[in-house]
Amino acid sequence: MTRAMGAAMRRIQAGNVLSAFGLGFTVPFLYVYVAQVRQLGATAAGVVLAVFAVAALVALPFTGRIIDRRGPLPVLLGAVLLAAVGAAALGVSGSVHAVVLSAALLGGGTAVMQPALATMIVWCSNSGTRTRAFATQFFLQNLGLGIGGLIGSKIVDESRPASFTLLFSIEAVMFLVLAGLALTIRLPQAPSLRDAMPENAEAQAKSxxxxxxxxxxxxxxxxxxxxxxxxxxxxxxxxxxxxxxxxxxxxxxxxxxxxxxxxxxxxxxxxxxxxxxxxxxxxxxxxxxxxxxxxxxxxxxxxxxxxxxxxxxxxxxxxxxxxxxxxxxxxxxxxxxxxxxxxxxxxxxxxxxxxxxxxxxxxxxxxxxxxxxxxxxxxxxxxxxxxxxxxxxxxxxxxxxxxxxxxxxxxxxxxxxxxxxxxxxxxxxxxxxx
Missing domain, CATH: 1.20.1250.20 (MFS general substrate transporter like domains)
Known part of the structure; x- marks a missing residue:
């Protein structure tokens, strides 16, 4: 791994921590926030949690092709900005429709981040360093989730809706920090389509x-x-x-x-x-x-x-x-x-x-x-x-x-x-x- 690739990898791993921290900061408290703090009921809270999965299922089939055509960095930036808007909107949403739409933006954005970050790790590693790179990613993600959940639990107060607004606002800021960090990453040259599998023209012709x-x-x-x-x-x-x-x-x-x-x-x-x-x-x-x-x-x-x-x-x-x-x-x-x-x-x-x-x-x-x-x-x-x-x-x-x-x-x-x-x-x- 070259020095430039190592520097890019360190920024990518920092991005993994920030994305995990943002999720750990709010996701454990979504049910309580929707059902009790906003008083929208258990059904609405269940729908919001389901929307996270649905948004991912809708977004991911299109994500890979865009990553391979445009590169993972633009996709990551778009996903981060989408998640930031969703997090900020959740903090001020007071109706079922607003909460569901905000959750869809947050869920779709965070889902798209993962293959984008994973592809960036692949681009900045080789077969000898990739195992350790993904192990580090998983370690940092769990660390970020744990720390985010711990700090979030100290901020939230069910009797004060403003504490949840603060929580989601901080999450949105974390995503914006991730966007700023992503702009400093200098990835290696993207693989060329014509160089991929040159001995297998049939595979190149397939969708x-x-x-x-x-x-x-x-x-x-x-x-x-x-x-x-x-x-x-x-x-x-x-x-x-x-x-x-x-x-x-x-x-x-x-x-x-x-x-x-x-x-x-x-x-x-x-x-x-x-x-x-x-x-x-x-x-x-x-x-x-x-x-x-x-x-x-x-x-x-x-x-x-x-x-x-x-x-x-x-x-x-x-x-x-x-x-x-x-x-x-x-x-x-x-x-x-x-x-x-x-x-x-x-x-x-x-x-x-x-x-x-x-x-x-x-x-x-x-x-x-x-x-x-x-x-x-x-x-x-x-x-x-x-x-x-x-x-x-x-x-x-x-x-x-x-x-x-x-x-x-x-x-x-x-x-x-x-x-x-x-x-x-x-x-x-x-x-x-x-």
Missing amino acids: GLRTVLGHRSMVQLCVLGFVLFFACYGQFESGLTAYGTEAAGIDASTLGVAMAANTGAIVVAQFLVLKFVERHRRSRVIAGVGLLWAAAWIAAGYAGLGHGSQAMATAAFISTYALFGLGEAMLSPTVAPLVADLAPESMVGQYNSAFALVKQLALAVGPAVGGPMGAMLPGPYIVTFILFSLGISVLALRLGRRLTPVQDQPSLAAASRVVAVHRPAPERAVGAAR
């Missing part, structure tokens, strides 16, 4: 969506990603919460401790597991996460379905979140870099956006399925997600058979002093290598 859908390894990774996000992130604030309070009898205050254990596990473990991840095949690391999360769901099952004391149930429930955090720390330097290594140079933005879209779909479907099951069918709920976790291991090992050795373990390129190009190998070549 972006057809290329992604025709790339079997990427399709398998998207299926795996959906299961990953559905079985973990999609359950945090819905199914697992409902299960913990209903079946396990966990006090509501313990949920905050459990989330803190999750964040703490990520912060502590992120760089401890990095060397382990770098030495092993990505597919096997992801398979290991599936087994780890199966153990987490077993611990959750003991908390709600076992016959131990309440203290043991509470400890088991908190350990569930901590084990999820350890798995997340193993995934962050694995999955996102793999998306980049599979993408043709001219389609990095579209591949990142496609994977972000899969994530949003999982986050939309996960609560809808997990919430009712966790509350009303605790036994089947636990069994279902143990099976989903084991399915992660199976899907990861199957994906590993389709990857080239360097795609599966980038350290092999450094060991052999061969520079790996992040593009999908022709399917026949992959098949011949198995």
